[in-house]
Amino acid sequence: MKKEKKDAVKAENAQLKEEIKSLREQLLSQQQAIRAKGLPIIVLVEGWAAAGKGSLINELISEIDPRFYNVTTSVITGEAESRYPFLYPYACAIPENGKIMFYDSGWMEDVVRKYLHRDITRAQYRERVRSVNEFERQLRDGGYLLLKLFLDIDAGEQRKRMSALRENYETAWRVTDEDLWQQREYKLFKQSYESFMDKTGGLIPWHVLDGNKKNLAVRDAMKLLVESVDRALEAGRYVGKPFKESFPLRKMPKLSTVDLSPTLTDEDYRAELKKLQKRLGELHNRIYRMKIPVILCYEGWDAAGKGGNIRRVAKPLDPRGFDVIPIASPEPHELARQYLWRFWTRLPRSGHVCIFDRTWYGRVMVERLEGFCTEDDWKRAYNEINEFERQLTEWGAVVLKFWIHIDQDTQLQRFNDRQSTPEKQWKLTEEDWRNREKWPQYEEAIDEMLHKTSTEFAPWFIIESNDKKYARIKTLKIVIDALEKACEDHMA
Amino acid sequence: MKKEKKDAVKAENAQLKEEIKSLREQLLSQQQAIRAKGLPIIVLVEGWAAAGKGSLINELISEIDPRFYNVTTSVITGEAESRYPFLYPYACAIPENGKIMFYDSGWMEDVVRKYLHRDITRAQYRERVRSVNEFERQLRDGGYLLLKLFLDIDAGEQRKRMSALRENYETAWRVTDEDLWQQREYKLFKQSYESFMDKTGGLIPWHVLDGNKKNLAVRDAMKLLVESVDRALEAGRYVGKPFKESFPLRKMPKLSTVDLSPTLTDEDYRAELKKLQKRLGELHNRIYRMKIPVILCYEGWDAAGKGGNIRRVAKPLDPRGFDVIPIASPEPHELARQYLWRFWTRLPRSGHVCIFDRTWYGRVMVERLEGFCTEDDWKRAYNEINEFERQLTEWGAVVLKFWIHIDQDTQLQRFNDRQSTPEKQWKLTEEDWRNREKWPQYEEAIDEMLHKTSTEFAPWFIIESNDKKYARIKTLKIVIDALEKACEDHMA
Numbered sequence: 008m009k010k011e012k013k014d015a016v017k018a019e020n021a022q023l024k025e026e027i028k029s030l031r032e033q034l035l036s037q038q039q040a041i042r043a044k045g046l047p048i049i050v051l052v053e054g055w056a057a058a059g060k061g062s063l064i065n066e067l068i069s070e071i072d073p074r075f076y077n078v079t080t081s082v083i084t085g086e087a088e089s090r091y092p093f094l095y096p097y098a099c100a101i102p103e104n105g106k107i108m109f110y111d112s113g114w115m116e117d118v119v120r121k122y123l124h125r126d127i128t129r130a131q132y133r134e135r136v137r138s139v140n141e142f143e144r145q146l147r148d149g150g151y152l153l154l155k156l157f158l159d160i161d162a163g164e165q166r167k168r169m170s171a172l173r174e175n176y177e178t179a180w181r182v183t184d185e186d187l188w189q190q191r192e193y194k195l196f197k198q199s200y201e202s203f204m205d206k207t208g209g210l211i212p213w214h215v216l217d218g219n220k221k222n223l224a225v226r227d228a229m230k231l232l233v234e235s236v237d238r239a240l241e242a243g244r245y246v247g248k249p250f251k252e253s254f255p256l257r258k259m260p261k262l263s264t265v266d267l268s269p270t271l272t273d274e275d276y277r278a279e280l281k282k283l284q285k286r287l288g289e290l291h292n293r294i295y296r297m298k299i300p301v302i303l304c305y306e307g308w309d310a311a312g313k314g315g316n317i318r319r320v321a322k323p324l325d326p327r328g329f330d331v332i333p334i335a336s337p338e339p340h341e342l343a344r345q346y347l348w349r350f351w352t353r354l355p356r357s358g359h360v361c362i363f364d365r366t367w368y369g370r371v372m373v374e375r376l377e378g379f380c381t382e383d384d385w386k387r388a389y390n391e392i393n394e395f396e397r398q399l400t401e402w403g404a405v406v407l408k409f410w411i412h413i414d415q416d417t418q419l420q421r422f423n424d425r426q427s428t429p430e431k432q433w434k435l436t437e438e439d440w441r442n443r444e445k446w447p448q449y450e451e452a453i454d455e456m457l458h459k460t461s462t463e464f465a466p467w468f469i470i471e472s473n474d475k476k477y478a479r480i481k482t483l484k485i486v487i488d489a490l491e492k493a494c495e496d497h498m499a
Numbered sequence: 500m501k502k503e504k505k506d507a508v509k510a511e512n513a514q515l516k517e518e519i520k521s522l523r524e525q526l527l528s529q530q531q532a533i534r535a536k537g538l539p540i541i542v543l544v545e546g547w548a549a550a551g552k553g554s555l556i557n558e559l560i561s562e563i564d565p566r567f568y569n570v571t572t573s574v575i576t577g578e579a580e581s582r583y584p585f586l587y588p589y590a591c592a593i594p595e596n597g598k599i600m601f602y603d604s605g606w607m608e609d610v611v612r613k614y615l616h617r618d619i620t621r622a623q624y625r626e627r628v629r630s631v632n633e634f635e636r637q638l639r640d641g642g643y644l645l646l647k648l649f650l651d652i653d654a655g656e657q658r659k660r661m662s663a664l665r666e667n668y669e670t671a672w673r674v675t676d677e678d679l680w681q682q683r684e685y686k687l688f689k690q691s692y693e694s695f696m697d698k699t700g701g702l703i704p705w706h707v708l709d710g711n712k713k714n715l716a717v718r719d720a721m722k723l724l725v726e727s728v729d730r731a732l733e734a735g736r737y738v739g740k741p742f743k744e745s746f747p748l749r750k751m752p753k754l755s756t757v758d759l760s761p762t763l764t765d766e767d768y769r770a771e772l773k774k775l776q777k778r779l780g781e782l783h784n785r786i787y788r789m790k791i792p793v794i795l796c797y798e799g800w801d802a803a804g805k806g807g808n809i810r811r812v813a814k815p816l817d818p819r820g821f822d823v824i825p826i827a828s829p830e831p832h833e834l835a836r837q838y839l840w841r842f843w844t845r846l847p848r849s850g851h852v853c854i855f856d857r858t859w860y861g862r863v864m865v866e867r868l869e870g871f872c873t874e875d876d877w878k879r880a881y882n883e884i885n886e887f888e889r890q891l892t893e894w895g896a897v898v899l900k901f902w903i904h905i906d907q908d909t910q911l912q913r914f915n916d917r918q919s920t921p922e923k924q925w926k927l928t929e930e931d932w933r934n935r936e937k938w939p940q941y942e943e944a945i946d947e948m949l950h951k952t953s954t955e956f957a958p959w960f961i962i963e964s965n966d967k968k969y970a971r972i973k974t975l976k977i978v979i980d981a982l983e984k985a986c987e988d989h990m991a
Contacts, residue, residue, distance in 0.1 A: 070810075074823060077822060177781075289669075321565050325553060326560060327553055327570060330569060333566040
């Protein structure tokens with residue numbers, strides 16, 4: 008290199024370092040506002056092996072108070088080992104309000120690499136791209152600032168860096184077989200990365216950084232971060248507008264038209280129960296071995312008989328393979344994250360049955376009616392939930408949703424019964440009485456929920472529960488049918 | 500079998516079933532009291548392969564409201580795959596107040612099997628037995644009811660059952676190679692189980708159930724559960740007495756005698772910082788590859804400079820391999836469990852560095868002084884914490900604890916500085932002023948803490964931080980020394 012050129016490079020670097028320093032101070036001074044306004048920030052850093060993702064993140068965080076951020080490394084695992092939906096590790100790692108999470112490569116690398124490995128089919132690849140877009144939109148609409156960076160280097164630079172790493176005993180281990188494969192297949196990867204960015208850049212744009220020049224990449228990344236934080240702080244917490252995608256919906260009756268008269272005799276009940284539980288036990292065994300995840304969602308009126316119904320379904324299940332998850336009001340650390348987070352983190356491993364006693368539908372019932380979220384929030388939730396459940400079924404889960412239904416008279420009778428029976432009194436709270444007063448508003452909300460979220464892939468079932476015995480048998484039959492079908496599909 | 504004998508067996512079984520039914524009703528009626536009194540219950544079910552642990556648990560839970568209990572299955576993994584202390588999965592799974600957790604085999608099977616596999620040495624086996632005793636005592640002293648069952652069957656019965664399982668296509672998979680190995684080595688296992696129970700039955704007794712007769716085992720297990728719950732409910736929440744084991748302690752000075760005058764010039768600071776951070780970065784790389792877990796604990800006066808100190812130590816670390824964990828007041832779900840639970844669940848994977856910004860020592864400082872726990876609780880905590888930290892170091896962790904120290908004048912100066920600097924105001928709260936008023940009480944508590952918990956395996960270091968630069972350099976040097984030593988030990 009000629010002296011003039013060397014000097015020019017030197018001057019450029021000095022200039023960049025000055026800028027980085029000043030940007031770093033700006034970021035530092037934004038810290039308090041991020042915290043005060045509770046802005047949650049996700050910085051996704053994708054890019055080539057040896058492009059310097061780790062050291063870029065290092066530069067970004069170097070002056071941030073470590074209590075404000077975290078870094079998560081994606082663990083890319085083969086399909087066979089993975090027991091959760093592919094978005095699971097990323098969804099579980101989202102930051103709480105006022106904090107920054109850096110993803111040191113994430114869902115992009117995950118999806119692209121699994122596709123190139125042929126761990127997933129073309130159709131699955133398309134599904135995952137769609138899920139990624141949904142996931143990102145949901146985060147944005149939930150008030151998250153999402154910055155997506157891709158650190159680019161050319162094939163020659165990558166080869167040079169990998170060679171340098173491999174020559175040194177202390178660093179040789181950093182270059183994996185996967186990395187060498189990428190180097191050999193540089194063109195294929197380039198095409199795949201570009202195609203992925205093309206398909207996922209519509210809503211939240213990708214920023215491609217020139218990783219050949221380290222200081223330049225750092226400056227650009229930091230500038231993007233500082234500017235987008237500024238914009239987000241100024242605009243205030245973003246709340247996404249409701250939107251409507253068309254899902255394949257099942258037609259649901261209005262609750263008021265449901266015939267609640269069906270009953271079962273004790274004798275029929277006992278005979279059916281025994282037979283169905285035996286069958287369910289066998290199916291659980293098969294489900295377990297086929298590694299099919301099962302998610303049963305229970306919602307219903309207070310005192311409708313959810314608990315007893317759940318107990319009858321759970322009884323024949325191998326306790327090593329199922330969990331009942333009671334959902335109460337969210338705790339502070341749960342409120343501090345997107346509302347689906349506390350459900351993501353409770354998903355079952357594949358092959359396990361997970362029974363949710365109340366669910367994410369709280370969003371469009373109690374949270375809607377009690378004003379715990381904005382109107383935009385709950386109106387958006389129907390689609391968000393449909394998307395979430397579609398992601399679950401695409402992972403392979405059986406998702407069934409039960410509305411345990413009774414009428415107002417039956418509820419009153421059961422409330423009174425609880426009140427006068429000492430060992431049942433704990434089941435009845437002031438809140439139950441308050442909710443009862445809002446029956447019409449709830450009924451309206453529930454009708455809307457059933458109408459908008461009973462999809463072909465995750466249908467609702469209204470379970471007539473004025474007679475609890477009838478309700479339990481009906482539920483068992485539905486679960487059994489669905490599991491039998493899932494087992495058949497699995498074999499096919 | 501003769502007819503008389505058959506009839507006798509039949510009558511016995513009928514009788515047992517009656518008893519089981521009645522016990523089940525008792526358990527059902529205890530449910531509300533368990534909940535109301537917040538009694539947390541652990542039922543550990545160990546025993547032979549094919550002894551029927553799963554179906555015993557099934558019987559025990561069959562009428563319990565699924566919201567009240569959970570079942571966890573131990574995942575016994577080879578030493579190589581395990582990235583956490585051996586008690587980690589069990590400690591993370593403890594139930595919250597008012598709930599029951601069934602362990603479908605647990606720490607006993609884990610320790611015995613790893614020893615028989617020679618995954619752990621004789622010395623490690625002894626350490627683990629001791630850790631198990633400590634773990635169980637800590638749970639008991641924290642108010643947990645712990646019931647330990649061993650389901651026994653003889654070699655012939657085991658062989659018979661395994662053969663039956665293997666003959667049926669639907670159940671053959673349940674018999675693993677491990678199970679077959681146990682069958683072949685029945686005598687060896689018997690000896691090992693007995694020896695383990697012998698060594699861990701002193702404080703919380705083992706109950707051996709006759710698994711050859713299913714109904715008998717169920718009756719006995721249920722009876723034990725109902726009776727012990729009765730006793731626990733009657734006695735009220737158990738609070739363990741303080742106790743004192745002798746640990747190898749380092750002599751610590753009283754805080755009042757610490758010379759806080761050391762300082763560093765800006766020039767020396769910058770030169771040292773650069774050199775030490777470079778060295779720490781290299782060591783982190785080695786630590787990561789050697790899979791040595793590192794746990795750095797920060798405690799100190801408000802405004803002592805913990806945050807800045809942590810930042811200087813964290814800076815050279817690869818962000819993919821460390822986490823800073825800020826510890827605030829416990830949330831409801833954390834308060835509902837033994838106090839160390841929220842730290843167990845945050846332990847780093849081996850090879851990672853975990854920096855705790857405040858720690859479990861809150862127990863003997865703020866919780867002691869503000870009355871958030873009983874006197875017995877905090878007095879017991881010194882030993883409990885020493886045990887916990889010894890368990891961590893036996894896992895292989897480097898555990899270092901820093902008391903970031905300043906005097907009252909310096910604190911006042913920094914408080915005033917914070918108050919008058921807008922971007923620092925958030926760092927100063929009313930609580931800081933209140934704590935300051937209690938300086939003498941805190942100093943007494945801290946002196947006692949340093950005196951009682953600065954063990955050879957997990958020592959305290961007082962970091963003079965009137966001059967923050969001096970403090971940072973001192974901390975870095977201590978961390979580097981310890982990591983260098985750990986790397987050497989690892990090679991040896």
